[in-house]
Amino acid sequence: MxxxxxxxxxxxxxxxxxxxxxxxxxxxxxxxxxxxxxxxxxxxxxxxxxxxxxxxxxxxxxxxxxxxxxxxxxxxxxxxxxxxxxxxxxxxxxxxxxxxxxxxxxxxxxxxxxxxxxxxxxxxxxxxxxxxxxxxxxxxxxxxxxxxxxQRRIAAGLSHDMRNPLSVMTTAAQLLQRYPERVNIGELAQKILDHGHRLDTMIVELLDSLSYQQGPCLPLALSQFDIVPLVQAVCAQINGLVTLPQGARCKVSGLSVTGWWCENSLRRALENLLNNAVKYGDGDPITVHVEATHERMIISVHNTGSPIAPDQTARIFEYLRREHHGATPGWGIGLPYVQNVAESHGGSVAVVSAP
Missing domain, CATH: 1.10.490 (Globin-like)
Structure with missing residues (x-):
């Protein structure tokens, strides 16, 4: 228009x-x-x-x-x-x-x-x-x-999200070092391998993004799968972090929804949402609910704590908008990436926050 x-x-x-x-x-x-x-x-x-x-x-x-x-x-x-x-x-x-x-x-x-x-x-x-x-x-x-x-936004977003698999690998290595006789060495080694492969994939995406000749929509590798196992896997990953506050475990509810999506980008979007929920929550459990209505899949991530001020809700998806309040300032990259993933799939993202 x-x-x-x-x-x-x-x-x-x-x-x-x-x-x-x-x-x-x-x-x-x-x-x-x-x-x-x-x-x-x-x-x-x-x-x-x-x-x-x-x-x-x-x-x-x-x-x-x-x-x-x-x-x-x-x-x-x-x-x-x-x-x-x-x-x-x-x-x-x-x-x-x-x-x-x-x-x-x-x-x-x-x-x-x-x-x-x-x-x-x-x-x-x-x-x-x-x-x-x-x-x-x-x-x-x-x-x-x-x-x-x-290109700057995609490169910054990928660099930011590389912290997630690095955190899992570091946690696994620390457990191997501190409690070699009490941990499942094979399971932790597999975690390190899996997330090492994820890092390798992200580096390839980063290199591709530097020469990518399209607009803001992400290049999607679509495949058909049930979204619930992916949500459960990301929640389990968050629950395994050493830095997770006591009691702030992720719980999944809802029914299976099968559709055509990009697994890598949805995984990273979920990681960003859950890390954000942990960072700005009050230590209580985080719930992730999956449902389908009128041929649309809906994922809701809910945490407890201080609500977002009304004048801030429209701005939290702004690129490089950092939240400086509290002990854990954000980079201003994670939530804009979530929005990009949703919109690249033909969907949307919204925030609801109230006491």
Missing amino acids: NIAASHHHTTRPLRAQRLFAMREAVLTDWEHRVRASVQGADQLLTPILINTLPAFYDNLAEALTPGHPRQDATSNTNVPAVHGNERARMTSYGPEQVIQEYQIFRDCFADAAREAGIALRRNDWRIINASIDMGIRESIREFTAMHEGF
């Missing part, structure tokens, strides 16, 4: 009227050519593909109208930057595809003007080329900034 403020002129010069009358022909031709030649464009819905192009076209038509104060299609507007932002967030494009779209637009505009009998003079081409060149620069600048932000 594009929201823009504009002034509708009931009387335009004849040349301007003819330019504006070309818009549908240019947009239709542009969509056809882009879907045929730009990698990844054929998978996009029309509203996403068209994006801010109508506004860019109108700006260009104004700039080509004699006496109009607009210098080119990019002056006094952020339309190209918004185009780059949306291409980063909503497509699998790389910079080359963004540039190609602008080049195709120039060809479509020239062909439509020729068919409409509108002569494009030297000054017209100066405005057109300046608009295309500046549009490319501003779009790519925003596109690149968005992708760099995505």
Whole structure:
């Protein structure tokens, strides 16, 4: 959806009227050519593909109208930057595809003007080329900034979540060292191996994320499985931590729900939720409930303790928002990752907090 403020002129010069009358022909031709030649464009819905192009076209038509104060299609507007932002967030494009779209637009505009009998003079081409060149620069600048932000967030999130398997491995090693005659050596060794493999997988994900060319949605490896055993496994992992307060054990309730999900990302999201519940709880048990309703799976994590202030509830999923109150300040990464996992699966995340 594009929201823009504009002034509708009931009387335009004849040349301007003819330019504006070309818009549908240019947009239709542009969509056809882009879907045929730009990698990844054929998978996009029309509203996403068209994006801010109508506004860019109108700006260009104004700039080509004699006496109009607009210098080119990019002056006094952020339309190209918004185009780059949306291409980063909503497509699998790389910079080359963004540039190609602008080049195709120039060809479509020239062909439509020729068919409409509108002569494009030297000054017209100066405005057109300046608009295309500046549009490319501003779009790519925003596109690149968005992708760099995505990569930093994913890399920071993975680095943050690596603490969970490291904690399990450290706990197991400490038990082996302190009580070698009283522990099940085989079981603890298996825990160390399993979480070592998880760390290896996270490192691969981290490396992949640094070159990942998509928006904020996570790359998901979907498989069909029952969510309850995964929830039970994460709860058992939390319960095995040496640092867990006495009495703050995790309990699972609910029924089996089978669906198509990404196991690794859901595991990490659950770990973040439960670690958060332990960190900000009051030491009483934490409950995790699983249910299904209207073809949606719902996981609820509940802890007791001081409620979140109403003015804070809308902000706890903000990236790098650290909670400094108390003895255990957060990194501001775990809960935004939970939100990203939920939304990448087509779901959502919400908070309910009251005495």
